[in-house]
Amino acid sequence: MTAVAWIALAGLLAACTQLFFLNRHTAEFAKQAAASVEAAKATSDAVNASVHITMAQMMIEIDRVFLERPSLRAQFYGRPDGKAGAGQVDHREQETQAAAEMLIDFVECFLGHRNYMPDEFTSYWRAYFSDLMSRSDAFRDFWDQNRDWYGGVVHEFLDPLRQAA
Numbered sequence: 001m002t003a004v005a006w007i008a009l010a011g012l013l014a015a016c017t018q019l020f021f022l023n024r025h026t027a028e029f030a031k032q033a034a035a036s037v038e039a040a041k042a043t044s045d046a047v048n049a050s051v052h053i054t055m056a057q058m059m060i061e062i063d064r065v066f067l068e069r070p071s072l073r074a075q076f077y078g079r080p081d082g083k084a085g086a087g088q089v090d091h092r093e094q095e096t097q098a099a100a101e102m103l104i105d106f107v108e109c110f111l112g113h114r115n116y117m118p119d120e121f122t123s124y125w126r127a128y129f130s131d132l133m134s135r136s137d138a139f140r141d142f143w144d145q146n147r148d149w150y151g152g153v154v155h156e157f158l159d160p161l162r163q164a165a
Contacts, residue, residue, distance in 0.1 A: 059105045060105045070089065070091040097142060100141070100143075103139060104143060110129075133164075
């Protein structure tokens with residue numbers, strides 16, 4: 001083999017070696033990029049869950065205010081007979097409605113947390129809500145009258161319980 005052939009062979013080997021290492025670096029970079037995308041999605045999901053849970057907790061606090069002040073609740077939501085808040089307010093009915101709303105808002109909060117609980121705990125809570133739906137006229141009535149206030153995940157959870165009740 002001539003010197004030119006040896007130089008060409010050495011150049012070819014050097015080029016192949018460079019391509020090999022370039023390929024390894026590119027593959028490693030692709031793995032790092034994929035991990036970064038996955039971490040960004042996990043962060044985004046965590047922020048979304050946190051915002052949802054915070055909103056549900058705030059709604060429960062609003063429910064608590066209305067539970068403690070039934071006449072104030074009637075001023076915002078009206079009375080069960082559909083009339084505006086003015087006039088005679090059935091405090092017992094308003095308290096019952098506020099408590100039912102608070103429980104359904106808790107269902108929403110539970111649903112936001114259930115992916116972070118052991119399956120055993122979620123089955124206990126599902127049994128609790130199923131019992132509430134089957135035993136409590138107030139819970140069922142509130143759900144029937146106000147289900148449009150809640151998102152699809154709550155519907156997917158409570159509707160089957162309501163149908164079984």
